[in-house]
Amino acid sequence: MSNLSKIPVTVITGFLGSGKTTLIRHLMQNPQGKRLAVLVNEFGTAGVDGDILKSCADENCPENNIMELANGCICCTVADDFIPTIERLMALPETPEHIIIETSGLALPKPLLKAFDWPAIKSRITVDGVIAVADAEAVAAGQFAPDLDAVQAQREADESLDHETPLSEVFEDQISCADIVLLSKADLAGEAGIAKAKEVVEAEAPRKLPIIAITDGAVDPRVILGLEAAAEDDLHNRPSHHDGHDDHEHDDFDSVVVDLGEVEDVQALQDAIEKMAKDQNILRVKGYVAVKGKPMRYLVQAVGTRIRAQYDQPWGDRPRASLLVVIAEHDHIDETAIKAALGV
Numbered sequence: 001m002s003n004l005s006k007i008p009v010t011v012i013t014g015f016l017g018s019g020k021t022t023l024i025r026h027l028m029q030n031p032q033g034k035r036l037a038v039l040v041n042e043f044g045t046a047g048v049d050g051d052i053l054k055s056c057a058d059e060n061c062p063e064n065n066i067m068e069l070a071n072g073c074i075c076c077t078v079a080d081d082f083i084p085t086i087e088r089l090m091a092l093p094e095t096p097e098h099i100i101i102e103t104s105g106l107a108l109p110k111p112l113l114k115a116f117d118w119p120a121i122k123s124r125i126t127v128d129g130v131i132a133v134a135d136a137e138a139v140a141a142g143q144f145a146p147d148l149d150a151v152q153a154q155r156e157a158d159e160s161l162d163h164e165t166p167l168s169e170v171f172e173d174q175i176s177c178a179d180i181v182l183l184s185k186a187d188l189a190g191e192a193g194i195a196k197a198k199e200v201v202e203a204e205a206p207r208k209l210p211i212i213a214i215t216d217g218a219v220d221p222r223v224i225l226g227l228e229a230a231a232e233d234d235l236h237n238r239p240s241h242h243d244g245h246d247d248h249e250h251d252d253f254d255s256v257v258v259d260l261g262e263v264e265d266v267q268a269l270q271d272a273i274e275k276m277a278k279d280q281n282i283l284r285v286k287g288y289v290a291v292k293g294k295p296m297r298y299l300v301q302a303v304g305t306r307i308r309a310q311y312d313q314p315w316g317d318r319p320r321a322s323l324l325v326v327i328a329e330h331d332h333i334d335e336t337a338i339k340a341a342l343g344v
Helices: 020-029 048-054 078-090 109-115 136-140 149-157 166-177 186-204 266-280 335-341
Strands: 007-014 036-042 066-070 098-102 125-135 180-184 211-213 253-259 284-290 296-303 306-314 323-329
Touching: 007 020, 007 109, 007 166, 020 036, 020 098, 020 125, 020 180, 036 078, 078 109, 109 125, 109 166, 125 136, 125 166, 136 180, 136 186, 166 186, 180 186, 186 211, 253 335, 266 284, 266 296, 266 306, 266 323, 266 335
Parallel strands: 007 098, 007 125, 036 066, 036 098, 125 180, 180 211
Antiparallel strands: 253 323, 284 296, 284 323, 296 306
């Protein structure tokens, strides 16, 4: 079976909070006449990103075409989770014409690409392309590139920065596996920040890659879909820190789900999240909040101390609940301190 007769799959990878879900929402709203399906993999038990995407479902990507893999890294659960879910997508009454996979922020894309060689699916789907989404402002600041001059002073002051952190290896592997890199939140980074971020990506990439700056996930779908990369057959050009290893550990990261009950003051909550992120080195906070007296649910998305929040849609028949997923490196997760910081 040729690649042209296989269902194309686009893998969207990128660090925590880089904007992958926002990009996929844009693709769902601009499907180029194709019937889409989406597979979302999240770190933590509360499926926030999947819920966001399901709220955008339409005739081109109905809700039953959006499936989730929660609380398990997609590249570590291939046999148990990924393959069966892909098979369910391909068994839908109307077969998807293009599948989009959003990996968790902690996933390494290369082990996932190897899964496309599994006998159950290899003749039916192909990796159209791997898209790495990187936060332009964060990358420009050198957060995932410890050897940049911009962080040299910090390296000298803090011995813990003298070695590659797990976060930097994840970032580098995602760039190395990509066909295109999207620098997200370009409006926050500015021209100088985008230029610096491009330098960082170019230094990490094993080959020359297209690098495109975007804001709010807006990119012409024709640029990132239809690449026909057959990435599963091109693994030797996509080096990884974990080449030669059968798996990798995610013990460096952990998550806590916090039940807040109904919240009265959303600004006080945001202030508490910002302080907690700063004091406890929290990487990511995301979830929905029920605000007293408000019929709309309140969506919270935080990357470090940067918080975006908004009322996104009515609760409807769903139970009103306030659940936040808090993600950090394992040594920085203290459930008692996190709950205390959030007033629980």
